[in-house]
Amino acid sequence: MALLWRQELFAGGKPQHLKECLVPLLLAHRTEVAGVNLPNKATDLDICVHYSVNANYNHTPEASFTILTNFCLELAELRCSLLLVSGGGPRKRLNSLAALERIESSPAWSRLQLPLAVAYNPYFPDAARRQEEEGRLRAKLVNGGGRIQAVYLQAGSDVPRLQQGLKVLQDLLEELGMSGGQQEGQQDGQQQPGAGDAPAQQRSGGQPSPAARPAKRQRQQSQQQQAPQRQPVRVYGSVLVPSKKQLAAMKFRPWGGVFLSDEYLSSVEAADAITRRLVGVYADQGVLPLVETAVEGEADVTRVRQLLQVAST
Numbered sequence: 462m463a464l465l466w467r468q469e470l471f472a473g474g475k476p477q478h479l480k481e482c483l484v485p486l487l488l489a490h491r492t493e494v495a496g497v498n499l500p501n502k503a504t505d506l507d508i509c510v511h512y513s514v515n516a517n518y519n520h521t522p523e524a525s526f527t528i529l530t531n532f533c534l535e536l537a538e539l540r541c542s543l544l545l546v547s548g549g550g551p552r553k554r555l556n557s558l559a560a561l562e563r564i565e566s567s568p569a570w571s572r573l574q575l576p577l578a579v580a581y582n583p584y585f586p587d588a589a590r591r592q593e594e595e596g597r598l599r600a601k602l603v604n605g606g607g608r609i610q611a612v613y614l615q616a617g618s619d620v621p622r623l624q625q626g627l628k629v630l631q632d633l634l635e636e637l638g639m640s641g642g643q644q645e646g647q648q649d650g651q652q653q654p655g656a657g658d659a660p661a662q663q664r665s666g667g668q669p670s671p672a673a674r675p676a677k678r679q680r681q682q683s684q685q686q687q688a689p690q691r692q693p694v695r696v697y698g699s700v701l702v703p704s705k706k707q708l709a710a711m712k713f714r715p716w717g718g719v720f721l722s723d724e725y726l727s728s729v730e731a732a733d734a735i736t737r738r739l740v741g742v743y744a745d746q747g748v749l750p751l752v753e754t755a756v757e758g759e760a761d762v763t764r765v766r767q768l769l770q771v772a773s774t
Contacts, residue, residue: 464740464769466750467509467697468494493766508541509578509611514557515547526563533575542576544613558597561604576610578697583626584617584720591622595629602637602694609639610692615718616699616753618725620738623698627746630696639694698743702754702764703732736768744771 512532518525536543547556557579564570579601585591602609612630617623634640701707708726715721725732743750752765 464744464750464771465493466700466752466765466769468756469751469753493762509544510536510541511544511546513546514560522559522563526560526567529560530567530569530573533573534569537573537575542578542610544578544580544611546580558600558604561601564608565604575608577605577608578611578613579605579609580613580615581626581630582615582617582718583629584615584619584622586720591626595633598630599633602633602639609694611695611697613751614696614698614748616701616716616721617719618721618732618735618739620735620742623739623742627696627742627748631746634694696746696748697751698739698748700736700740700750700752700754700765700768701732702752702761702768703729703736704754705729707754708732733768737770740769741771 512529514525514529517528517532519528533543545557545560547558561577561579579598581598582594583591585594598612602612614623614626631640703725708729711719711721712726722735725735740750742748750769754765756762756765
């Protein structure tokens, strides 16, 4: 069987092509395509918009954060989600992590209901750089609080590093109470041990009085009704669809932060074999693939489906 996947669109600045060709094609394959990722905005399907902090930087961190906030205020009305990335090029004074830190204390964001996603790259060849990336991932999840609903894995070709990175990610999600197991407990309305006990006991000098218990219970029920249920963080993994043209481009001008081995770049057949191993890891770990290569016709859909085939269990 072939895994479900998300599809990144490459409209090339042609809205008419997106409307007349790509969206109908994806709708025709809605049982296979779970959602769509766009670099801008759209109102169809399940849309995750990519936002590069570097590309939208404007003179100062303050001005750049205002641009991000205004963009997200509009985006929230379209019922989209946002993947926040630092982006390539020279480093600016505002990156994705710094933006998340500002979001936590922003009055405008306190009333903005917009799901966020963050990126994680487990493929850095240097161990110190991988450790730094893991620290940044932790900081993103902590600063993002309940807003973070997805983590997107960068593309790469090193299967063992992917497996190690997924272990790091899963351990971190469990530690922070953001995994599926934590969500089940929250959906059942179960409080975490000790939650809400200390203030009432301190006010009464020990155990809360019987008269205080009903009021406390009512407040807790009201808070549970008002607070949105935190969804477990979903993990998406990048998938590149190999072709001679793409491999040649990656050799000549590789994407920043995308680490592809000489074996992967040696031929389409070798790249296909590695891609299938990566997809097998995704299937084992419950990771939904994000196809980051243009899909514009039935032949492209068939090619993706072949790459995403996994053994039935």
